[in-house]
Amino acid sequence: MASIGSSPLIPRCKTESSSVILNSRSYHYGPRLPFFSNLPRKALQSTRFGSLGLCNGLISSRGQLRRTKPLRAIDKDSEAGDTRDVSEDALQATIEKSKKVLAMQRDLLQQIAERRKLISSIKSTTVDSGEDESSYEQGDSFFPNTRIIDDKNSAENQKGRTLSSTVAPFTKEQKPEIPPSAAIKEFSERENEPEIDLLNENVPPQVDPVKQSKDSSLVADWSNPLPSFLSSNSKASPLKDEMGVNLEKPSLQLAKLPTLKDENKVNSEEPSLQLVHDGKDDPLKEEAKLPPLAGANVMNVILVAAECAPWSKTGALCTSDIDVLRVLIGGLGDVAGALPKALARRGHRVMVAAPHYGNYAEAKDTGVRKRYRVAGQDFEVAYFQAYIDGVDYVFIDTHMFHHMEQKIYGGNRVDILRRMVLFCKAAVEVPWHVPCGGVCYGDGNLAFIANDWHTALLPVYLKAYYRDNGLMTYTRSTLVIHNIAHQGRGPVEDFFLVDLPEHYIDLFKLYDPVGGEHFNIFAAGLKTADRIVTVSHGYAWELKTSEGGWGLHGIINENDWKLRGIVNGIDTKEWNPQYDVHLTTDGYTNYSLETLQTGKAQCKAALQKELGLPIRDVPIIGFIGRLDQQKGVDLIAEAIPWMVGQDVQLIMLGTGRPDLEQMLRQFEIQHQDKVRGWVGFSVKTAHRITAGADILLMPSRFEPCGLNQLYAMNYGTVPVVHAVGGLRDTVQPFNPFEESGLGWTFDSAESGKLIHALGNCLWTYREYKKSWEGLQRRGMMQDLSWDKAAQNYEEVLVAAKYQW
Numbered sequence: 140m141a142s143i144g145s146s147p148l149i150p151r152c153k154t155e156s157s158s159v160i161l162n163s164r165s166y167h168y169g170p171r172l173p174f175f176s177n178l179p180r181k182a183l184q185s186t187r188f189g190s191l192g193l194c195n196g197l198i199s200s201r202g203q204l205r206r207t208k209p210l211r212a213i214d215k216d217s218e219a220g221d222t223r224d225v226s227e228d229a230l231q232a233t234i235e236k237s238k239k240v241l242a243m244q245r246d247l248l249q250q251i252a253e254r255r256k257l258i259s260s261i262k263s264t265t266v267d268s269g270e271d272e273s274s275y276e277q278g279d280s281f282f283p284n285t286r287i288i289d290d291k292n293s294a295e296n297q298k299g300r301t302l303s304s305t306v307a308p309f310t311k312e313q314k315p316e317i318p319p320s321a322a323i324k325e326f327s328e329r330e331n332e333p334e335i336d337l338l339n340e341n342v343p344p345q346v347d348p349v350k351q352s353k354d355s356s357l358v359a360d361w362s363n364p365l366p367s368f369l370s371s372n373s374k375a376s377p378l379k380d381e382m383g384v385n386l387e388k389p390s391l392q393l394a395k396l397p398t399l400k401d402e403n404k405v406n407s408e409e410p411s412l413q414l415v416h417d418g419k420d421d422p423l424k425e426e427a428k429l430p431p432l433a434g435a436n437v438m439n440v441i442l443v444a445a446e447c448a449p450w451s452k453t454g455a456l457c458t459s460d461i462d463v464l465r466v467l468i469g470g471l472g473d474v475a476g477a478l479p480k481a482l483a484r485r486g487h488r489v490m491v492a493a494p495h496y497g498n499y500a501e502a503k504d505t506g507v508r509k510r511y512r513v514a515g516q517d518f519e520v521a522y523f524q525a526y527i528d529g530v531d532y533v534f535i536d537t538h539m540f541h542h543m544e545q546k547i548y549g550g551n552r553v554d555i556l557r558r559m560v561l562f563c564k565a566a567v568e569v570p571w572h573v574p575c576g577g578v579c580y581g582d583g584n585l586a587f588i589a590n591d592w593h594t595a596l597l598p599v600y601l602k603a604y605y606r607d608n609g610l611m612t613y614t615r616s617t618l619v620i621h622n623i624a625h626q627g628r629g630p631v632e633d634f635f636l637v638d639l640p641e642h643y644i645d646l647f648k649l650y651d652p653v654g655g656e657h658f659n660i661f662a663a664g665l666k667t668a669d670r671i672v673t674v675s676h677g678y679a680w681e682l683k684t685s686e687g688g689w690g691l692h693g694i695i696n697e698n699d700w701k702l703r704g705i706v707n708g709i710d711t712k713e714w715n716p717q718y719d720v721h722l723t724t725d726g727y728t729n730y731s732l733e734t735l736q737t738g739k740a741q742c743k744a745a746l747q748k749e750l751g752l753p754i755r756d757v758p759i760i761g762f763i764g765r766l767d768q769q770k771g772v773d774l775i776a777e778a779i780p781w782m783v784g785q786d787v788q789l790i791m792l793g794t795g796r797p798d799l800e801q802m803l804r805q806f807e808i809q810h811q812d813k814v815r816g817w818v819g820f821s822v823k824t825a826h827r828i829t830a831g832a833d834i835l836l837m838p839s840r841f842e843p844c845g846l847n848q849l850y851a852m853n854y855g856t857v858p859v860v861h862a863v864g865g866l867r868d869t870v871q872p873f874n875p876f877e878e879s880g881l882g883w884t885f886d887s888a889e890s891g892k893l894i895h896a897l898g899n900c901l902w903t904y905r906e907y908k909k910s911w912e913g914l915q916r917r918g919m920m921q922d923l924s925w926d927k928a929a930q931n932y933e934e935v936l937v938a939a940k941y942q943w
């Protein structure tokens with residue numbers, strides 16, 4: 140016989156007269172707790188009065204004991220020392236009343252069960268199975284709450300404390316909506332609560348079904364923008380107060396039931412659009428294994444970046460004079476294109492806010508218009524919005540951004556600064572103004588992720604304009620360092636372009652031997668952000684050194700407590716040889732681990748053909764990247780005489796410094812049969828080189844993370860890298876004795892070292908085919924996806940959330 144008392148959510152009170160374990164200390168019952176001990180044993184047994192009384196009339200809204208009218212009379216009498224029997228009529232009335240409540244309760248449970256069944260059947264037609272079900276017991280009559288408790292405390296729950304089978308089983312499809320971590324957390328909170336064991340299955344918990352169904356609307360609390368400790372999970376929730384501790388959880392579980400829209404996007408706040416982007420056409424979807432969800436950590440996240448693939452990703456020559464080096468960013472666009480999707484897959488509601496450089500077909504004008512003042516001038520801003528792959532994209536439109544996609548960081552220093560000021564001012568208010576799927580993000584439970592100096596003003600504005608004034612109190616900001624070499628430097632007078640209170644100037648002032656006393660946007664952002672992330676562990680360490688910190692190492696050391704290195708992932712949909720859209724024409728082919736040898740050979744021949752190189756079996760060395768000091772192109776230049784003496788082909792794709800571009804052209808002219816120097820920015824060619832080359836060269840002088848080596852390994856292309864920053868983190872050196880490792884590394888930025896590493900690599904390619912294949916396969920078999928990184932980002936965002 141199932142007992143309602145089995146639900147761990149329902150405080151247990153053993154009601155056999157001899158074993159009543161109510162404890163006045165834990166329940167605050169009041170001074171005369173054992174009043175019912177005076178009741179005749181007969182009355183208790185025949186009417187189960189003890190249970191009814193306790194559970195139906197004696198537990199107050201705060202879980203305290205409250206007395207029903209008849210009991211009060213009894214109590215009074217007993218106080219007076221009168222031990223007369225309880226009035227039969229009063230007892231009967233109480234019993235009748237309780238039966239009615241019980242009937243209503245059952246009815247309600249039935250409704251819950253029906254809803255679950257409906258959802259399960261919908262899910263079973265739309266969701267792929269294949270998940271490991273072992274951790275989700277398939278008990279057929281368990282209330283969800285009970286199940287989770289069972290997982291945790293199975294021994295305890297062997298005692299038959301299960302709920303009536305009117306409730307459908309907790310199916311695996313429901314897993315995303317009832318995150319184990321959340322449930323376990325709630326449970327552990329409850330473990331400390333007093334327990335009352337209801338042995339009688341006829342005893343209803345103290346519930347007002349009308350209220351309960353009304354309070355099912357607490358569904359909104361799951362996505363409540365308030366921090367979770369202020370949300371309905373709190374022990375002090377109104378539900379608990381009104382209905383007794385034991386009834387809150389069923390409502391919440393009901394609230395977390397998946398809905399149709401949730402099927403298509405984990406983000407439960409998005410309405411109809413969910414169905415539109417269900418990813419049915421995505422060939423990867425079937426294979427994609429759902430990562431664990433964020434559970435109780437779910438929050439609203441807005442990633443703010445000056446570029447976002449595929450809409451904007453820098454590649455054109457930058458003529459900026461705001462940075463120490465006149466170079467481009469490119470990897471930032473890739474990260475802004477991929478990390479948000481991974482965060483959304485974990486269940487967060489995620490938006491990317493980026494400038495609207497061109498007319499993006501997917502983005503629709505929201506009609507929202509706002510005006511922002513930049514350096515004394517008003518600018519009107521429009522917001523365009525799209526929803527793709529579970530992510531909201533909000534493009535901030537103003538005439539300053541138009542047609543800048545080829546020169547995102549181009550123009551004179553003041554122009555760039557004005558663009559970034561306007562962008563950050565507009566971005567920080569996006570959660571207030573821009574409805575996505577009809578609902579604004581709001582500023583509660585909100586985390587901004589700003590990226591590099593371009594958006595380092597955002598944490599500063601968040602503080603100066605809002606948090607200092609009691610606004611956006613629950614909003615947090617994390618600043619990601621993709622490249623510390625670009626800092627947004629200028630003369631101190633630039634401070635007056637950023638429209639901040641005078642006393643904020645100190646945040647921006649920095650002195651170093653390179654710039655003297657100057658204005659430094661990155662410095663202010665690093666100091667103000669709640670958390671700092673950089674894109675690898677190695678780079679996190681380098682940033683703290685005077686060589687790697689580029690003048691900001693002092694600030695970074697001071698803020699070390701909030702710095703964390705998280706290695707980038709890659710977009711395994713964009714960069715996957717099996718589905719790469721750039722490998723479907725011109726003789727290229729898609730390939731996988733199984734078809735690696737034939738597929739790659741075909742891509743190699745296609746690449747040679749496309750670039751006019753001799754088509755033969757010779758190692759192809761590739762290089763893709765910005766042509767600048769960072770990427771070590773000069774080391775390649777020094778090694779060229781040695782390289783052309785080898786039987787190899789070298790293909791370089793890049794754009795950047797004019798002198799280095801010229802050098803590329805020159806190499807090609809001089810070594811027509813061996814070298815191709817492609818000056819320009821071509822995503823298609825980058826993909827094709829990655830697929831067709833055997834070796835990818837990355838002699839970067841510094842490399843915060845590096846994406847190309849990750850792409851290369853995913854395509855079975857073996858990297859040869861300078862062991863710095865993220866390159867050291869991600870390319871374990873080949874060990875021929877153990878047949879382990881992923882590529883070759885060299886430990887200082889010297890052409891001799893490069894040649895040595897590359898020489899060993901070529902030797903292995905030619906002489907040790909098995910080892911070579913092992914290297915390729917190990918590279919391809921890694922999980923390079925963003926899922927792990929997204930989980931780490933989530934930890935950072937959660938840490939920021941609870942930081943005051």
Ligand SMILES: Nc1ncnc2c1ncn2[C@@H]1O[C@H](COP(=O)(O)OP(=O)(O)O[C@H]2O[C@H](CO)[C@@H](O)[C@H](O)[C@H]2O)[C@@H](O)[C@H]1O
Pocket residue numbers: 454467468469470471473474621622674707763764765792793794819820821822825842843844845846847865
């Ligand atoms: N000519 C060209 N044509 C086509 N595509 C081209 C190209 N030149 C570069 N790319 C592409 O641009 C991206 C550059 O990625 P990197 O990691 O090298 O980034 P970058 O140094 O710009 O970014 C910074 O941010 C990223 C992201 O955090 C860090 O990985 C990195 O270390 C840091 O310097 C890659 O997708 C690459 O294929």
